[in-house]
Structure formats: C-alpha cells, structure tokens
Amino acid sequence: MKKLEVYDLRCEYLINPIGLEENKPRLFWKLKSISKNIVQKKYRIIYSNELVDLNKLSDKCFDTDWIISDQSTHVPYPGGALNSEERIFWQVQIEDNTGNISEISAPAFFESGMKKWQAHxxxxxxxxxxxxxxxxxxxxxxxxxxxxxxxxxxxxxxxxxxxxxxxxxxxxxxxxxxxxxxxxxxxxxxxxxxxxxxxxxxxxxxxxxxxxxxxxxxxxxxxxxxxxxxxxxxxxxxxxxxxxxxxxxxxxxxxxxxxxxxxxxxxxxxxxxxxxxxxxxxxxxxxxxxxxxxxxxxxxxxxxxxxxxxxEYVQRIKEIKPIEIIKSPAAEIIINMGQNMVGWLKVRIKGKAGDRLSFDFAEVLDKEGNFYTENLRGNADMKDTYTLKGAPEEFFEPSFTFHGFQYVRILEHPGDIELDDITGVIIHSDMEQTGEFKCSDPMISQLQKNIEWGQRGNFLDIPTDCPQRDERLGWTGDAQVFIRTGSFNFNTAPFFTKWLRDMASEQLENGNLPVVVPNILGGMNHPPYGSAAWGDASIICPWTIYDCFGDKRILEEQYPMMVAWNEYVTGKTVDNICKNDFHFGDWLALDQPADSPSCFGGTEKEQVATAFYAYST
Structure with a gap:
C-alpha cells in the first residue's frame, strides 16, 4: 500500500459522468494512508480537454497549483463554464498534515451535455x-x-x-x-x-x-x-x-x-x-x-x-428465487417470493402458440391464506399477460411496468409451473449504500433490514408512498419524514437534488406547494396544495441533504423555494399560530376513536401546523 494515495475521483457524486447538466460541476475524492490521524492539508487539481500525461504539464494542461484546504468533497471545478459536449480529464494530488505528498491520482473525466438539439x-x-x-x-x-x-x-x-x-x-x-x-x-x-x-x-x-x-x-x-x-x-x-x-x-x-x-x-x-x-x-x-x-x-x-x-438511473439491482408454490384455500396457485419486493417476474415457459400465461401480484395473503388485493384499489390491475408463440422454450419479463409484491397468483398457465421457472427481478434507483446497522437483538436488526427494503421499494426515481396500489405518488410529507433515515442508508443527495428541482417547478407564485411532486392531483376531496409538514418538505429536505452530505449548492439552489414557502405560511398565521388553511395534521394517527372513519389524528391540526412552522422557521 502506498504511504498516501488519492482515489475514487467523482464528479457530482458520480464516476466519470457524461451528459452533465451543471456548468460548474463539483469534484470529490478520497485519500488513504498507512499512517493514523492523517488529514488533507493542501490539494492541487490538474485538468485538460485531452487525455494526455497530466504528470507532464504542457500547454494542453491546467494546474490550480497548491490550494491550502482540507476540502475533498463539493470542490468546484476550477475551469470556466463548460461548452456543449465538452470532456474534461482531471487528476488530484494532495499533501497531508505531516508533509507527505501523494502521487498524482489516476485520471477521471466528466463531460457536459448537449446545448442545442437538431433532432425532432x-x-x-x-x-x-x-x-x-x-x-x-x-x-x-x-x-x-x-x-x-x-x-x-x-x-x-x-x-x-x-x-x-x-x-x-x-x-x-x-x-x-x-x-x-x-x-x-x-x-x-x-x-x-x-x-x-x-x-x-x-x-x-x-x-x-x-x-x-x-x-x-x-x-x-x-x-x-x-x-x-x-x-x-x-x-x-x-x-x-x-x-x-x-x-x-x-x-x-x-x-x-x-x-x-x-x-x-x-x-x-x-x-x-x-x-x-x-x-x-x-x-x-x-x-x-x-x-x-x-x-x-x-x-x-x-x-x-x-x-x-x-x-442515478433506475436499474436491475438483484434477482431472487421464490421459496414455495402454494395452493390457497380458494384453490388458487400462488407463488411466494419470500420477500416483499419491487420489480417484476422473469418467467420461463413452454406451450403451443396462442397459449397464455397470466398472473397478478399482491403483498399479503388474507387471514385465511387467500390472495388479497383489496388494498390495490380499482386503478391498479397489477397483471401481466404473455401470449406464447410456440417456441420450444420462451422467456418473458415486462418492459415498462413494475409491481410491489411478495405473492404472485397464477391466473392462466399452459401446464405445470416450477420454482425454477420463476425469478424475481428487483429494481430501484441505483443509490450507493452508505450506512448499515445491526446489533445483538435480531428483531431490531431485522427492523433495519425492513427499513432498507422499504426504501429500495419506494425510491424508484421519485420518493413514493407505496409501490403497489394505484397511487405511487411523490408525497412530500412522506419524503420529509424519512429523508434523514434514507440519507443514513444511502447516498440520496443526487436523488433528492432531482426531485427538489421538480418541487420548485411546482411552487405557486404565492409560495404554496403541492402535497405530491410531481403534482398530478386535482379532483380530490382535499386541495392539491397546502398543508404543514407536506409543504415543509421544501425546507426540511434541502437542509437535511446539506446536513448529511455537506451539500451547500442544494441550499443555494432551493433557497428561493424555502423562503417563499415560509413567507406563505407566515401569511396564514394569527399571533404566530397557523390558521386558515388545509392541513392533514397528524395524519393516520391511531388516537381517534375506533369507530371513527376519519384519517385525521386526534391532535389539533393547528397545533401540528404551528409546530412545523416553528421548526422550519
């Protein structure tokens, strides 16, 4: 091992990204040493438009010279604004607090996106x-x-x-x-x-x-x-x-x-x-x-x-095999994947041309052990169908749909189905895992695993409330409640940077914000805008990303949205108490009477709203 080494160079959290939107991207690197208590004291960045030997400086290379700083994340690219499709190769050298100087790192690169389209x-x-x-x-x-x-x-x-x-x-x-x-x-x-x-x-x-x-x-x-x-x-x-x-x-x-x-x-x-x-x-x-x-x-x-x-892109993350095929009390054939997952089935099947394979999905069985789909509601059929062409062996997996499930009910199948014919494909945004937790209590350790699985299932390009029924929406209240936990488990900074840009684009001129982002609601019994805790995601989420990852740019970028929401709420207060607006309050709390049809908790909505107002302010 080298005495001091610079490694894992990244740009905007990503390894060698192309098609960057940012004109002034930020650079990241790590250092490792055989010694203890080592910190970076200085750094220099060498960069060029061409992949040349950056160890041998020439008129094609630029050198920042030594900069006294311990910063190794969110370091602004030292060059000018990027041109269309411009590629930059870069390397880093550091000096530590004991005077040791590393070798120049292996080169990395980034590339800007296209500025002007010719396509239609x-x-x-x-x-x-x-x-x-x-x-x-x-x-x-x-x-x-x-x-x-x-x-x-x-x-x-x-x-x-x-x-x-x-x-x-x-x-x-x-x-x-x-x-x-x-x-x-x-x-x-x-x-x-x-x-x-x-x-x-x-x-x-x-x-x-x-x-x-x-x-x-x-x-x-x-x-x-x-x-x-x-x-x-x-x-x-x-x-x-x-x-x-x-x-x-x-x-x-x-x-x-x-x-x-x-x-x-x-x-x-x-x-x-x-x-x-x-x-x-x-x-x-x-x-x-x-x-x-x-x-x-x-x-x-x-x-x-x-x-x-x-x-990050949504990707196929892993595959799992089912643990059993069962016959329910209702005489239905059900596949148990052994894990609540988000993705789809990859199926191997044989049959004659025109035969059909059809199956639907559920997260649970009812208390009798039958397939349960009432929670999916009417606008999510959650069914895949494959019509065979008659080849000796055929394979099917869908292209533009996903499901949240543990159980799969076989509705149609030409012949018997075996466990080896079924594979579960798990998908989600390909976030880097940054934290884990386990302890001597297996139940608490399992709770953490369940939290991770829940995050994987609901972080599919946007942070959703559920991945299975006819909702799958970016509820802002859900996001702000979970963001700190989510940012312990995974590097969520790129994920939330994208989503918060959509939130800012949805903000009304008066500063009010929708309760889901992207906002597709409008015909509900409650307004699609407003509500403390939900709107406060505009402040809590950027601040949490800054607090967890040191990302100042997200605060700079979203500061107008944050201020506008706070001013909107201030305008709805009387003696610093939030009034005169729709609020979910302590939504879905269990302190309502057992026979109450209300989803609103027992705590006064004004009290919940004022608490969030004080917190965000």
Whole structure:
C-alpha cells in the first residue's frame, strides 16, 4: 500500500459522468494512508480537454497549483463554464498534515451535455391517443458509417413517455424507465450514452420502443391518464466524431420508420400484455427490410424543456428465487417470493402458440391464506399477460411496468409451473449504500433490514408512498419524514437534488406547494396544495441533504423555494399560530376513536401546523 494515495475521483457524486447538466460541476475524492490521524492539508487539481500525461504539464494542461484546504468533497471545478459536449480529464494530488505528498491520482473525466438539439420529436401514427392502454410502437433508422477511426460517439435521447433504445440489436443501456418521472410541464430529462463499443463501419441501426409511463399512462388513484400529453414521442440524436475532425449526426426526423410490435400495452399501474406471436425478429438490427413499415410523424413539440439527466438511473439491482408454490384455500396457485419486493417476474415457459400465461401480484395473503388485493384499489390491475408463440422454450419479463409484491397468483398457465421457472427481478434507483446497522437483538436488526427494503421499494426515481396500489405518488410529507433515515442508508443527495428541482417547478407564485411532486392531483376531496409538514418538505429536505452530505449548492439552489414557502405560511398565521388553511395534521394517527372513519389524528391540526412552522422557521 502506498504511504498516501488519492482515489475514487467523482464528479457530482458520480464516476466519470457524461451528459452533465451543471456548468460548474463539483469534484470529490478520497485519500488513504498507512499512517493514523492523517488529514488533507493542501490539494492541487490538474485538468485538460485531452487525455494526455497530466504528470507532464504542457500547454494542453491546467494546474490550480497548491490550494491550502482540507476540502475533498463539493470542490468546484476550477475551469470556466463548460461548452456543449465538452470532456474534461482531471487528476488530484494532495499533501497531508505531516508533509507527505501523494502521487498524482489516476485520471477521471466528466463531460457536459448537449446545448442545442437538431433532432425532432417523432411519433407513430399507429398508436391511438384516446385510449388509456395503448400498444408500444417500434421505431428505427438505418445509417452508414464510413471506414474511419471513431474518436467519440454519443446518443442523446429522451421521450414523452418511456423509451428503451437499441443499437444494432443491442440495448444501449441497462437504465430503466427513462427519461424518468418529472414535472413534464416544466422539464423533461434527456440521457447521454456512449455508443462507441457497439458501432461498426457500414450499416448501423438505431431503434427504440416506447411506453406510456408517467407521461401518458394510468397514474395515481383518480383514474387519470394523458396527464401531460396524449402523444408518445421519441427524441434521438447521435453524434459520431472521427479522428480526422469530421462529425456524423443522425437525428430523429420523418425519415424514421415505425411499426407496432408484441407489446399490446405496458402501463405502470395496469401491467403489461405481451403477444410473442407479434414479435418481429431482427427489427432493431441491420439487414432488416423495413420497406413495409410506416413513416413516423414529426411532432411540433417544444425542445425548450429538455435538461440533462440528474442522479442515478433506475436499474436491475438483484434477482431472487421464490421459496414455495402454494395452493390457497380458494384453490388458487400462488407463488411466494419470500420477500416483499419491487420489480417484476422473469418467467420461463413452454406451450403451443396462442397459449397464455397470466398472473397478478399482491403483498399479503388474507387471514385465511387467500390472495388479497383489496388494498390495490380499482386503478391498479397489477397483471401481466404473455401470449406464447410456440417456441420450444420462451422467456418473458415486462418492459415498462413494475409491481410491489411478495405473492404472485397464477391466473392462466399452459401446464405445470416450477420454482425454477420463476425469478424475481428487483429494481430501484441505483443509490450507493452508505450506512448499515445491526446489533445483538435480531428483531431490531431485522427492523433495519425492513427499513432498507422499504426504501429500495419506494425510491424508484421519485420518493413514493407505496409501490403497489394505484397511487405511487411523490408525497412530500412522506419524503420529509424519512429523508434523514434514507440519507443514513444511502447516498440520496443526487436523488433528492432531482426531485427538489421538480418541487420548485411546482411552487405557486404565492409560495404554496403541492402535497405530491410531481403534482398530478386535482379532483380530490382535499386541495392539491397546502398543508404543514407536506409543504415543509421544501425546507426540511434541502437542509437535511446539506446536513448529511455537506451539500451547500442544494441550499443555494432551493433557497428561493424555502423562503417563499415560509413567507406563505407566515401569511396564514394569527399571533404566530397557523390558521386558515388545509392541513392533514397528524395524519393516520391511531388516537381517534375506533369507530371513527376519519384519517385525521386526534391532535389539533393547528397545533401540528404551528409546530412545523416553528421548526422550519
């Protein structure tokens, strides 16, 4: 081991990120030493636009020279504002409090996003706009790459809805549910991908499939769909830079082709219906004849809302196997996964063409041991269906839906089903785990494990209240209650940075805030805005991220929102007591009479509201 070493270089909490939205990103590093009581005394950052030997300074490199500081997190990038698609290579050297100087670290890099789009939003004319459940279109474009050495290749992509991108038949990324859940009225994220490993000389094909997602699918418990728009649309732009200085650009436009495929619908609340008999082999690969496919439609939709991706992607985190197949008292076949999880099933199945596999999901069994779904309510069918094509062996897992469950009920199946045929795929935002707790009491240790599982299930791009029924909303009150615990378990700073930007975009001119973010409510019995504790998330959440991670920028960025909420609440007070507004109070507290239908706790709402006002102020 080296006497003193700098390692784990990051930018905006991420390792070698590309497509950064920030013009002045922050840098992070760690140090390790064979000695004890060692702290950083000085640092220097060496950076360049090119991957050169930064140990040998030249006119292509910049050097901050030694800066006296023990700071190794949230260090502002010392260069100027980043240009479009600018890549910066950087290294760090430090001196410790005993005078030891480290070697210069291994290089890291970061890359800014794209500033100006040339692509157009495109859609399939075959997809209806007036149906809640609609098929997922396939879109493709063939293009040629000359016999030249590629220096860098990037795909910039987004969707109104959800998308999955392919290049030459391969998935471009393992990221799920892109472009993410945001306030689509104000901002739509785009993602940046490195295409270098998949491109080849000659014909290449960029392709995508689309789902309704949060943008146009069933969302929330009010039976709403097409909340943000009725058109599923793709935005795609490829930049290929060659060593000779030339560039090839491939944009989504009306030259793309489209067809419907095997996904008859894939909806976050309602599940997926997949008909393997409608598969189109090779549709996303070169050498496929798309002359019978329809032309896409260029949509006149704004590009002004686009922002670079922020935070970690939703990913497949792990797979688990079921522990038993049971027959319930109601004579139903039920699979027990042995763990309440969020994700879906991956199934191996055999049968003849036209046979169907269908199953739905639940978190618990009732007291008799039967499948229980009453808690899911009417706007979450939570059912996946697969129609076989008749191959010797087939596999199914959905594309644009997820479920919260431990139990799976088999509704239709061609023959017997075995435990080995079933795998549970667990998904959530790929946050880095930073804390753990266990002790001599197994019940307390298990409680901590349950908390972690609950966080994994509810941190899927936004912090939700539940991952299973027809809600799955970013309730602000839930987020502020849990954020400190969540920030012990995982690095939540990138996750909450993204979500708080949506909260700020939803704030009214008078400073009032919605109770869910993104805000899709409006037809409820209570107003979609207001309420102490819920609105106080605008102050508690940024402060907690600062307190846990030392992130001053989140305070700087959200300070206007924080002040505006506090001033709004102040305007509703009489003698410093909160009055004259809707409040949830001590929501769902158990101190109401047993026969009371109310969800409001027994504590006076004004008392709860005033307590939060004092805390936030």
């Amino acid at each position: 939003w495109i859609s399939s004319p075959q997809v209806p706009k007036d149906k809640a459940l609609r098929p997922s279109p396939l879109l493709r474009k063939s293009f040629l790459i000359p016999e030249k050495k590629i220096k860098r290749a990037r795909l910039y992509s987004s969707a109104r809805g959800l998308y999955s991108s392919f290049l030459n038949g391969e998935k471009v990324t393992e990221a799920l549910f892109t472009p993410g859940c945001t306030n689509y009225k104000d901002r739509i994220l785009y993602q940046t991908y490195d295409l270098g490993p998949i491109l080849r000389s000659g014909e290449n094909v960029i392709a995508a499939s689309l789902g309704t997602g949060w943008y146009a699918g069933n969302y929330g418990y009010e039976g709403l769909w097409n909340i943000y728009g009725d058109t599923l649309a793709l935005l795609s732009e490829i930049h290929i830079d060659f060593e000779d200085g030339s560039r090839l650009t491939v944009c989504s436009d009306d030259s793309w082709k489209t067809s419907l495929g095997p996904i008859e619908y894939s909806d976050i609340n309602m599940g997926e219906s997949y008909n393997a008999g409608k598969e189109i082999p090779g549709w996303n690969s070169p050498d496929f004849d798309d002359t019978l496919w329809m032309n896409v439609v260029e949509e006149d939709l704004s590009l002004d809302l686009l922002q670079g991706h922020q935070g």
